[in-house]
Every structure is written in structure tokens, then in C-alpha cells.
Amino acid sequence: MTTRSEVLFLGGRSGVGKSSVGNEIHAQLSAAGVRHCLIEGDNLDLAFPPPWEHNLAERNLAAMWTNYRALGYHRLIYTNTVSVRTVENLTAAMGDEPSVAAVLLTADDATARARLARREIGTTLDLHIERSDRMARELEQTVASWVHRVPTDARPVAGIAQEIITLTGWCASA
Structure with a gap:
């Protein structure tokens, strides 16, 4: 019998800490001996021009998840800004009706801006700040109420x- 898949979606504005928290969850689960994988969703369709209209992120997630499942993995940590807003599309791409936990990480503008200033050392800092501020408002308005908010x-x-x-x-269920 195949174990039902479980997925944790981590979303939030740029500078909120999705990658850092995802990597720390990975480290803590690894230390506890919990079998899992971590996928940075931003990397699944990072191209120019952006291929969003082709559902490339979902197609790449489907391919990667198929490979992980073939190796016996059933827990996935998936980080991406809007993952908590596109849960249905992402779980459909996984193809095996996973149990879902979703967390919207939050941070105030000052915190996100300070983190972005440490991370973005090139020419795009102002653009990242503008997008982060806009996305924070958009996510707060559009993410379902069942999604957990974690500051x-x-x-x-x-x-x-x-x-x-x-x-x-x-x-608890390792």
C-alpha cells in the first residue's frame, strides 16, 4: 500500500523568509530522521520571457514529484511566493491527492525591506521592494482563511x- 502524500506549502512576500524557513524545516526534519524533500518553487519556471502561461512550474513540479515518489518520498516542502494561493493547481500537478498544510509567512514592510537590502546586492533592490510591498497586500486579501498565518x-x-x-x-508520525 502506498502512503498518502503530504505537502507543506510555504508562501509569502519577498523578504519574509520562505527559503530560510524552508531550509530550517529541512534541517530539523533531517535531524529527526523524517523522510521528506524540499522544492524551491521559484526555480521551476525562472526564465525570460516568463513562461507562466505554459504552466511550466506545475509541469516541472509534476515531473520532480513523480521522481521523488518513485524513490519512496511522500512528504514535500514547497516554497513559493504564491503557493498558498494556488494550492489546487499545485496539488493537481502532484497527481496523488496529498494532504495539505499551507502557511503564509508574514512580515511588516520594514522587516521585509531590511532583509531584501541584505540579500539583493545588484540593481534590482528597488524593484524587489516594490513587488514585495504589493504582494504582501495582495496575499493578505486573496489567500484563503484556512491558510495558517505565521509572523x-x-x-x-x-x-x-x-x-x-x-x-x-x-x-509525531515519523
């Missing part, structure tokens, strides 16, 4: 990751 302001990444792991129950 990241002035909190250690390890504590945020532990809170989310507890939410999933993955360590």
Missing part, C-alpha cells in the same frame, strides 16, 4: 520552523 518579524528562524513542523505533525 516572522523579530523571530529566530529555528523557532518559526519548529512551529510549522508542529503544525504539520510530521515529527
